[in-house]
Amino acid sequence: MDTNHLRQTAxxxxxxxxxxxxxxxxxxxxxxxxxxHVAFQTGAVGDPVVGRIWGRFDxxxxxxxxxSGFLLWRPHAGAARGLGAPPRTVKYWISRAARILPAYWVAxxxxxxxLPAAGGGWQVWTAxxxxxxxFVPLTLTEGLTQMWSLSVEVAFYLVLxxxxxxxxxxxxxxxxxxxxxxxxxxxxxxVWAFLPVPSPAGIHHDNWLPGYIPWFAAGxxxxxxxxxxxxWVHRLAERRVLMAAIxxxxxxxxxxxxxxxxxxxxxxxxxxxxxxxxxxxxxxALLAPLALAHHRHRILASPLSLAVGRWSYGVFxxxxxxxxxxxxxxxxxxxxxxxWFVLAVTTxxxxxxxxxxxxxxxxxxxxxVHRWERRRxxxxxxxxxxxxxxxxxxxxxxx
Numbered sequence: 001m002d003t004n005h006l007r008q009t010a011x012x013x014x015x016x017x018x019x020x021x022x023x024x025x026x027x028x029x030x031x032x033x034x035x036x037h038v039a040f041q042t043g044a045v046g047d048p049v050v051g052r053i054w055g056r057f058d059x060x061x062x063x064x065x066x067x068s069g070f071l072l073w074r075p076h077a078g079a080a081r082g083l084g085a086p087p088r089t090v091k092y093w094i095s096r097a098a099r100i101l102p103a104y105w106v107a108x109x110x111x112x113x114x115l116p117a118a119g120g121g122w123q124v125w126t127a128x129x130x131x132x133x134x135f136v137p138l139t140l141t142e143g144l145t146q147m148w149s150l151s152v153e154v155a156f157y158l159v160l161x162x163x164x165x166x167x168x169x170x171x172x173x174x175x176x177x178x179x180x181x182x183x184x185x186x187x188x189x190x191v192w193a194f195l196p197v198p199s200p201a202g203i204h205h206d207n208w209l210p211g212y213i214p215w216f217a218a219g220x221x222x223x224x225x226x227x228x229x230x231x232w233v234h235r236l237a238e239r240r241v242l243m244a245a246i247x248x249x250x251x252x253x254x255x256x257x258x259x260x261x262x263x264x265x266x267x268x269x270x271x272x273x274x275x276x277x278x279x280x281x282x283x284x285a286l287l288a289p290l291a292l293a294h295h296r297h298r299i300l301a302s303p304l305s306l307a308v309g310r311w312s313y314g315v316f317x318x319x320x321x322x323x324x325x326x327x328x329x330x331x332x333x334x335x336x337x338x339x340w341f342v343l344a345v346t347t348x349x350x351x352x353x354x355x356x357x358x359x360x361x362x363x364x365x366x367x368x369v370h371r372w373e374r375r376r377x378x379x380x381x382x383x384x385x386x387x388x389x390x391x392x393x394x395x396x397x398x399x
Contacts, residue, residue: 014083025063026067030313030316035057035343037323041335041342042336043337045263054339059282064153065219069216069220070226073164076164080175081227092160100154100313103361112124112128118144134148134151135208146319155208155209156212167181186214189210215280218284218287219283219284219287222284222287259274313358314355314356322349326345326349
């Protein structure tokens with residue numbers, strides 16, 4: 001990888017610029033999800049001092065969603081201000097499918113076929129392969145329970161072009177209204193948990209996309225602001241220590257009863273809404289210095305962080321199967337302690353498996369789609385069709 005390119009920052013108004021630290025942040029978010037699952041499986045969440053802290057590392061999902069909101073919404077925010085064209089919907093969906101599905105399907109098939117506690121009937125297989133676990137009762141099975149968030153993310157991928165279409169008139173001078181509109185939608189969506197939405201027994205509607213709109217909107221708001229400059233939010237983002245403090249306070253509040261009870265006890269609707277709001281604030285505060293102030297973060301943009309960021313999707317999809325195997329491998333009983341040992345072993349093995357997943361499945365699938373797109377482009381050009389060239393950047397390839 002060209003290290004000079006890694007030193008580039010994203011200038012104001014560039015909807016496709018590569019921001020290296022965002023890849024590093026994605027890697028840390030994946031490790032955060034790993035930490036909270038190890039803490040639960042080892043019983044560390046029951047510690048009276050730090051248990052709630054370990055348990056609330058699940059807010060790393062808020063960072064994942066905010067990153068998706070920022071990276072995928074940037075082209076639309078730029079197009080609204082005359083900075084390039086938005087991606088074509090079919091091409092965008094194909095790109096998302098190539099990025100998500102190949103490695104995911106490999107993980108699902110291997111886990112359901114070979115992990116003893118994960119077996120299930122056709123309903124489990126169908127729901128997991130189709131990424132509709134959050135709608136089908138009793139299909140979040142052993143080794144794949146973390147996939148609920150991927151199901152939500154894929155739902156966001158599907159509706160993003162529709163969201164863009166609803167805001168299509170807010171272009172040019174009217175683009176200044178896009179931030180207030182998105183912010184209003186995010187605030188209104190906080191009532192989702194209070195609504196009596198019908199759902200099957202064992203399914204909770206607060207696990208559906210509308211409940212997590214504020215987390216995606218945090219990134220979408222940053223994408224809109226990244227296309228302009230000189231606002232008070234930009235000046236605030238320049239104060240990296242202050243933004244880190246805001247993120248830390250939001251995380252700290254989320255570890256209290258305000259964001260719900262300990263363990264897997266379901267929160268009250270107001271606690272759920274509080275957790276979602278705090279996650280949105282945390283995600284915004286963590287990403288704003290990178291997206292708006294373009295701080296050259298030495299840790300997040302380091303070669304090691306960028307490598308983990310590149311493999312972050314694999315870490316996410318493989319860490320629970322790895323964790324399930326670690327216990328019998330070392331003769332450890334689940335929920336009996338050994339948090340730090342299990343965390344270290346699971347982290348090392350998950351990164352190793354994720355790197356293999358990237359090299360053998362994710363990257364080849366992405367390259368195959370790019371080759372197919374190039375061949376189609378050449379065919380259309382030779383046939384006389386007008387085609388708009390598509391730029392591929394590291395951030396679009398790895399997001």
